[in-house]
Every structure is written in C-alpha cells, then in structure tokens.
Amino acid sequence: MLSAQAERKGAEDIAIGDDEKHEVFKKTVDGVRFRTVKWPVAAIIFLKLMFAPGVLSIPGAMYNLGALGGALSVIGWGALNTYTASNLGDFRSKHAQCHTVIDMANLVGGVWLKELVGFLYLVSFVLVSGSGILGVSIAINALSDHGACTVWWSFLATIVVIILARIRTFQKIGWITWAGFASIFIAVLIVVIGVTTIDRPASGPQTGDFDLGYHVIGHPGFIAGMTASATIFVSSSETSSFMPVIAEMKNPTDYKKAFFTCMAVLNAAYLAFSLVVYRWCGQWVANPSLGSAEPVVKKVAYGVGLVGLAVSGCLYLHVAAKYLFVRMLRNTARLQANTLTHWATRLGCTVGLGAIAFILASAIPIFNYLLALTGSICFSPLAIILPNWFWVHDHSQYLRGSFNQKAVFTFHTLLMLTGSFL
Numbered sequence: 457m458l459s460a461q462a463e464r465k466g467a468e469d470i471a472i473g474d475d476e477k478h479e480v481f482k483k484t485v486d487g488v489r490f491r492t493v494k495w496p497v498a499a500i501i502f503l504k505l506m507f508a509p510g511v512l513s514i515p516g517a518m519y520n521l522g523a524l525g526g527a528l529s530v531i532g533w534g535a536l537n538t539y540t541a542s543n544l545g546d547f548r549s550k551h552a553q554c555h556t557v558i559d560m561a562n563l564v565g566g567v568w569l570k571e572l573v574g575f576l577y578l579v580s581f582v583l584v585s586g587s588g589i590l591g592v593s594i595a596i597n598a599l600s601d602h603g604a605c606t607v608w609w610s611f612l613a614t615i616v617v618i619i620l621a622r623i624r625t626f627q628k629i630g631w632i633t634w635a636g637f638a639s640i641f642i643a644v645l646i647v648v649i650g651v652t653t654i655d656r657p658a659s660g661p662q663t664g665d666f667d668l669g670y671h672v673i674g675h676p677g678f679i680a681g682m683t684a685s686a687t688i689f690v691s692s693s694e695t696s697s698f699m700p701v702i703a704e705m706k707n708p709t710d711y712k713k714a715f716f717t718c719m720a721v722l723n724a725a726y727l728a729f730s731l732v733v734y735r736w737c738g739q740w741v742a743n744p745s746l747g748s749a750e751p752v753v754k755k756v757a758y759g760v761g762l763v764g765l766a767v768s769g770c771l772y773l774h775v776a777a778k779y780l781f782v783r784m785l786r787n788t789a790r791l792q793a794n795t796l797t798h799w800a801t802r803l804g805c806t807v808g809l810g811a812i813a814f815i816l817a818s819a820i821p822i823f824n825y826l827l828a829l830t831g832s833i834c835f836s837p838l839a840i841i842l843p844n845w846f847w848v849h850d851h852s853q854y855l856r857g858s859f860n861q862k863a864v865f866t867f868h869t870l871l872m873l874t875g876s877f878l
Contacts, residue, residue, distance in 0.1 A: 495710035510691025512744035522674030540843035541695035580834030586817035588769020620770035636767025643761030650753035657740035669739025840875030
C-alpha cells in the first residue's frame with residue numbers, strides 16, 4: 457500500500473516538474489518573480505479586463521435590440537464566451553508552454569497561423585486600450601466642461617496609461633486593478649441610481665412630448681442589429697487576455713476558480729445595470745453610459761470612474777506589450793533578469809503600442825463603434841474560432857467515435873462558422 461502511494465506521489469512530482477519545465481516564467485530563476493499571482497487576484501484582473509468596456513456600452517446597444525433582445529444577447533454571448541474561455545483554459549493546461557493564444561495557434565496551425573493570430577492579438581488589445589484612453593478623455597471633458605481640446609485630454613490619458621502599464625508583473629498591477637474595478641463599479645452604480653430619480657433622461661427633451669424609445673422587442677436593420685450584437689459580444693470576449701495571466705499564476709490549475717468567479721459576477725452585473733439604464737433612458741442613453749445621468753450626477757460618476765477607465769486602458773496595453781516583450785526575450789536570461797536590455801525592451805514595447813493606441817483613439821472617436829469594430833474583426837477569431845479549433849485539435853478522435861461524440865464535434869465546428877460570420 458505504502459509502495460503504491462509512493463509511486464503515485466513520484467508520478468505527480470514528475471508531472472509537476474514537467475509542467476514547470478515548460479512554463480515561460482520559471483520560479484527558480486533569479487531576478488523578477490513573475491509567478492506570484494493567486495487566484496483571487498487573477499479573478500479581479502479578469503473582471504477588470506472586461507467590465508468597463510461592456511458596462512459602458514451595452515445600454516446603448518439595447519436600444520436597437522430592445523430589452524428582451526438585449527437581455528437574451530447578454531446572456532447568450534456571455535454563456536458562449538464562458539464556454540469558449542473554458543476551452544482555452546483546458547488547452548493551456550495540456551500545453552503549459554503556451555504563454556498566449558498565439559503560442560496555441562502555433563501548435564495547431566504552424567507559423568502562418570501564429571503570425572496571423574499575433575497580428576489580430578496586437579490589433580485587438582491596442583484598439584481596446586484606445587477605448588480606455590478615449591473613455592478617460594471623455595471623462596475629463598465632462599469634468600472640465602470642454603476646457604481644452606479632446607486630443608490633448610487623450611494625450612494626457614495616454615501618458616497615464618503608459619506609466620501604469622509599464623509595471624512588469626500582474627501581481628504588482630493587482631492593487632491598481634482592485635482600485636480600478638471598485639472605481640468603475642461605484643461610478644456605474646451612481647448612474648444607475650441617478651437615472652431612476654429624474655422624470656426625463658438628461659439628454660432628452662426636458663419639455664413637451666417626447667419618445668423615450670424603450671422597447672421590449674426591437675426591430676433593427678441588419679447593420680444596426682449587428683453593430684449592437686457585436687458591441688454586446690465584445691463586452692465579454694476579451695478572454696484571450698486571460699492566458700498571460702495564467703502564465704503568472706502561482707498555481708495555474710486554479711484558473712477555473714478565478715475564471716468562473718469572474719464570469720458569474722460580470723454577466724450578472726451587465727444584465728442588471730444595462731436593463732435599468734435602458735429602461736430609464738431609452739434612446740437617450742449616452743455612449744459611454746456614464747454620461748446618461750443629469751449633469752451633476754454625470755460629473756460625479758465620471759470623477760469616481762476616472763481611475764477605472766485609466767486602469768482598463770493600462771491592463772490592455774500591459775497585455776499587448778507583455779506579448780511582444782516575451783516574444784523578444786523568451787528563452788533568454790534577460791527575460792527575468794534586471795538588465796538594461798530587459799528594461800529597454802519592456803519600456804519600448806509599452807511606449808510604442810501606447811502611441812499607436814493614442815492614434816487609433818483619436819482616429820475613431822466614437823466609443824461604441826470602436827468597440828464593435830474590435831469585436832467583429834478581432835475578438836470573434838480570438839474568442840470563438842480559435843478556442844473551438846483548439847478543442848477540435850485535441851478531440852479529433854470524436855469524428856470517428858460514437859453518435860454523441862460526432863454531434864459534439866459538429867457543434868464545435870458550427871461554433872467556428874458562427875465566429876467566421878460575425
């Protein structure tokens with residue numbers, strides 16, 4: 457009995473040792489300790505990565521879809537993104553050498569797919585970082601009554617975002633993430649309460665007859681409907697950003713604890729907040745939705761949420777820059793060593809991508825359009841097509857298995873086609 461237990465323990469130690477050997481960041485290497493993130497910190501990072509863009513854009517999307525259509529869209533896209541992200545985590549647990557979905561793409565499709573996904577990955581997170589910068593500039597404009605050019609506020613926001621994003625590890629950025637989530641959550645709560653205390657939406661006509669624009673079932677045209685749907689989809693689709701966080705977790709097997717905690721809180725908050733704001737503001741909801749309340753409440757909300765908007769941009773920029781940084785220094789001593797090359801590479805990636813995010817935020821100054829564009833072009837491949845491709849890669853035997861296995865295989869193939877359509 458003791459001998460059998462010892463053999464099992466030895467096998468587990470070997471397996472753990474193999475996983476550690478394949479991990480990008482090593483616990484035993486002198487220098488920067490990347491593998492320090494515990495699952496509660498990972499959960500709040502996941503939550504902050506997705507919460508701000510979604511909760512600020514969904515109420516506006518509901519005007520086109522209606523309350524019922526919008527609610528079903530939030531639930532449906534949330535469930536799909538939860539499932540596909542679970543597939544990403546399962547694939548990552550089998551292939552510990554993968555730092556991002558780009559490494560995963562390399563495993564299933566080779567170099568050409570790796571480079572294509574790498575391009576989409578950078579574009580998507582730089583675009584969403586740009587949405588964070590745009591959100592900060594809108595907030596400062598609201599607080600200052602347009603005392604300066606929006607481009608100058610965007611430039612100031614970019615500097616703040618770059619300074620925060622230069623922090624090297626997710627563990628050290630964790631305390632900022634807690635503050636950012638609390639900031640944006642309280643700001644949205646202020647708006648939700650604020651819009652229910654006034655007779656008419658702040659941006660609507662204050663006298664005479666007017667159409668609130670609240671519908672249980674909407675009747676949008678194709679373009680309006682797909683833009684609204686893509687906006688809601690992108691609100692919970694940034695799950696590919698979870699992979700580099702897993703690479704810095706103290707125990708990567710705790711990923712699902714953090715992930716399911718995040719998705720449960722996220723989708724419940726999206727549904728509750730967006731339905732209330734849409735019910736009271738209708739077609740007069742602002743984009744971002746923090747601007748939906750009357751002027752004083754709007755300023756209070758933007759003032760409270762300013763930190764959260766900046767942290768959103770910071771996290772996305774950190775994820776994009778971390779990919780380039782790891783790609784350049786992977787399998788070298790400089791990856792975790794405090795050397796000039798280490799710091800120059802890290803800062804160069806952060807500043808360069810931050811500058812691109814600033815340019816994009818200035819070029820596409822409409823918040824919901826920026827998010828919808830990001831969702832349809834970038835996150836549909838990253839959040840729908842690739843996770844199901846990874847599943848098909850690891851379960852190719854299902855195609856030759858029982859009827860149920862073939863049905864499950866077909867289901868994942870159809871999900872890939874859905875992502876292609878979007």
